[in-house]
Amino acid sequence: MTALVELRDVTVAFPGVTALDRVSLSLYPGEVHALMGENGAGKSTVVKALNGVCPIDGGEILLDGRPVSLTGPSEAHAAGIATVFQDIHLGPKLNVVENVMLGHEVRGRFGINWSATRARAAEVLADLGLDDLDLNRGLDSLPPSVQQLVAIARAMVERPRVLLLDEPTSSLEPPDVQRLFRIVRSLRDRGVAIVFVSHFLEQVYAISDRMTVLRDGRVQGEFMTREIDRVELISRMLGRDIEALRQIGSQRRAHHQEPEGTPVIEARGLTQREEVEPTDLEVYRGEIVGLAGLRGSGRSELAALLTGITRPDGGTLLVEGKEVRFRNPGDALARHIVASVERRADLGIIGELSVADNILIGLQALRGWRHKVSKRERDEVLAWSVDNFGLGSVPMDRQAKFLSGGEQQRVLLARLFATRPVVMVLDEPTRGIDIAAKVELQSRIAKLVDKGMGIVFISSEFSEVVRMSDRIVVLKDRGKIGELSNGPGVTVDTIVEMIAADGVDDDHD
Incomplete structure (x- = not known):
C-alpha cells in the first residue's frame, strides 16, 4: 500500500x-x-x-x-x-x-x-x-x-x-x-x-x-x-x-505500618462527571498511598477532588471519620489538608507575588488575615525553606513568575511544609528538582509520615511510586482498577502488567 x-x-x-x-x-x-x-x-x-x-x-x-x-x-x-x-x-x-x-x-x-x-x-x-x-x-x-x-x-x-x-x-x-x-x-x-x-x-x-x-x-x-x-x-x-522493569524491586520504607483506626481522609464513591469514575480511597495516619496510572487515568483529577481544587458530583469525603464538603482549597487548608499540584503555574504558584509571599501565603491563610505572621516566624520559615529546598540563590523579593520550573516547584513545596499539614496530596512533587533536593524531599516525607501525617503521592515515574508508597492504588481510564499492598514482590512491572491486563478481554472489533 x-x-x-x-x-x-x-x-x-x-x-x-x-x-x-x-x-x-x-x-x-x-x-x-x-x-x-x-x-x-x-x-x-x-x-x-x-x-x-x-x-x-x-x-x-x-x-x-x-x-x-x-x-x-x-x-x-x-x-x-x-x-x-x-x-x-x-x-x-x-x-x-x-x-x-x-x-x-x-x-x-x-x-x-x-x-x-x-x-x-x-x-x-x-x-x-x-x-x-x-x-x-x-x-x-x-x-x-x-x-x-x-x-x-x-x-x-x-x-x-x-x-x-x-x-x-x-x-x-x-x-x-x-x-x-x-x-x-x-x-x-x-x-x-x-x-x-x-x-x-x-x-x-x-x-x-x-x-x-x-x-x-x-x-x-x-x-x-x-x-x-x-x-x-x-x-x-x-x-x-520490559526486562529492566522486571529488575526493579520493591523497597519497603522503615516507617511502614499496618493501617489502623479511622482513616485521616477517606473517599467513598467520590466522582466527577467525565473526569473521575466513582472511587473509594482511604489514607491512614503514618502511611503513604501512591496513585499510579498513565496520563488520562484520573490520578490528578482524583487528587483535585480530595483537596477542594474541584468539587465532586457525587460520593462522600470524610476527614477523621466526619463528612466534609470542600468548596475550595481554603476549606481543605482549614482542615490541614494541602496539595502540591502538577500544573503549578496555573493552580499553585502566584506569579505576581514575591518568592517570600508565595512561601508564606498558605501559613498566613491558615492563621487568618487578622493575625499576621510575625517577622520572627516569617524569618524562621524563610530561612528553613532556603536550607531545605535549595533556595539560597533565589532572591526572596523576586516575583515568582520569573523563576524556573524547578525553582517554582521548590517554592511550592516549601509553602506546603510551612503549614504543618496532617494530609499532603503531592502530584509530581519531584518533577523539575535535582537529585539532592529529591533525596531531601523524600527524606522529609518519610519523617513527616513517622509523625503521623498521611500522604497521597503521585508520580509519572512508577519506580518512585513503588519506592515511596505503603499502598498503591492503580488507576486507568478515569477510574480505580486495583490496589496493592507494597512489599518485596511489588515492582514497576507489577503496576504495568496490572494496567495492561485490565480490559484485555474487551471486544476490539
Whole structure:
C-alpha cells in the first residue's frame, strides 16, 4: 500500500527545546493511525505540523509521494487535511448549521443562500449518521459530546483525505465514544487516513489499525496495533525496557505500618462527571498511598477532588471519620489538608507575588488575615525553606513568575511544609528538582509520615511510586482498577502488567 502522507526526519524546535527530533511516520488511506506517548512526547506537535500550525525546521512532509509546504492551516486544507482539536474551536452562540458550514456557506447573487447552506449541512450530518441533530439548536445548548460531533462534521464539509483527531474523546462518556467510533470507522472504510491521539489505551486498541510511539520528541517504534501487547506499549512510552522493569524491586520504607483506626481522609464513591469514575480511597495516619496510572487515568483529577481544587458530583469525603464538603482549597487548608499540584503555574504558584509571599501565603491563610505572621516566624520559615529546598540563590523579593520550573516547584513545596499539614496530596512533587533536593524531599516525607501525617503521592515515574508508597492504588481510564499492598514482590512491572491486563478481554472489533 502506498502512503498518502509521510513525515521524513521531521524536526520542530522551540526556544530551549526540540519538540520533534527527526520523526518519520506514514499515514495510509483507510487506516486509523494512533500516536502514543506521555505528555510532552510530541504527539500534538506532529498534529500541528500536519495541519500547518507549526512549521517544520527540518525534514519534509510528502503528500502522494511529493513534498508539500504546510506553512499554515490554509495550505493544509488545500492538501485535504482537516483537524479536530481537544478544545473545540466552534462558535458557542451559533447554531448547528452555522457551525458546520462556517467559512463554507453556499453563496448566491445576494450573499449567503441559507436554504442551500442548510441543505448542505444536513447532507454532511446525515452522511455521518448525525441526521437526528436539530439544525437550529445553539451550540452552547448542546452537551460536550454533541459539540465534538459537530466539530467533526465541520471538518468533513470539504471531504478531506486526512482527518487529525487530537484527544477527541477526552470529554465523552462511553456511549458517546462508541458513537464517535462508528463515525471514525465509517470514514476509515471510505479511504480517509485518520490520525487518532488519545491517552486511553483501551480506546486506542479498539479503534486503531497502526500506532507510532513517541517519547521526548523521538519515535520509539511503529507497530500494527494487533501485534504489540499493552506491556510492551507502556514500556516504550515510559522509556524502560520490559526486562529492566522486571529488575526493579520493591523497597519497603522503615516507617511502614499496618493501617489502623479511622482513616485521616477517606473517599467513598467520590466522582466527577467525565473526569473521575466513582472511587473509594482511604489514607491512614503514618502511611503513604501512591496513585499510579498513565496520563488520562484520573490520578490528578482524583487528587483535585480530595483537596477542594474541584468539587465532586457525587460520593462522600470524610476527614477523621466526619463528612466534609470542600468548596475550595481554603476549606481543605482549614482542615490541614494541602496539595502540591502538577500544573503549578496555573493552580499553585502566584506569579505576581514575591518568592517570600508565595512561601508564606498558605501559613498566613491558615492563621487568618487578622493575625499576621510575625517577622520572627516569617524569618524562621524563610530561612528553613532556603536550607531545605535549595533556595539560597533565589532572591526572596523576586516575583515568582520569573523563576524556573524547578525553582517554582521548590517554592511550592516549601509553602506546603510551612503549614504543618496532617494530609499532603503531592502530584509530581519531584518533577523539575535535582537529585539532592529529591533525596531531601523524600527524606522529609518519610519523617513527616513517622509523625503521623498521611500522604497521597503521585508520580509519572512508577519506580518512585513503588519506592515511596505503603499502598498503591492503580488507576486507568478515569477510574480505580486495583490496589496493592507494597512489599518485596511489588515492582514497576507489577503496576504495568496490572494496567495492561485490565480490559484485555474487551471486544476490539
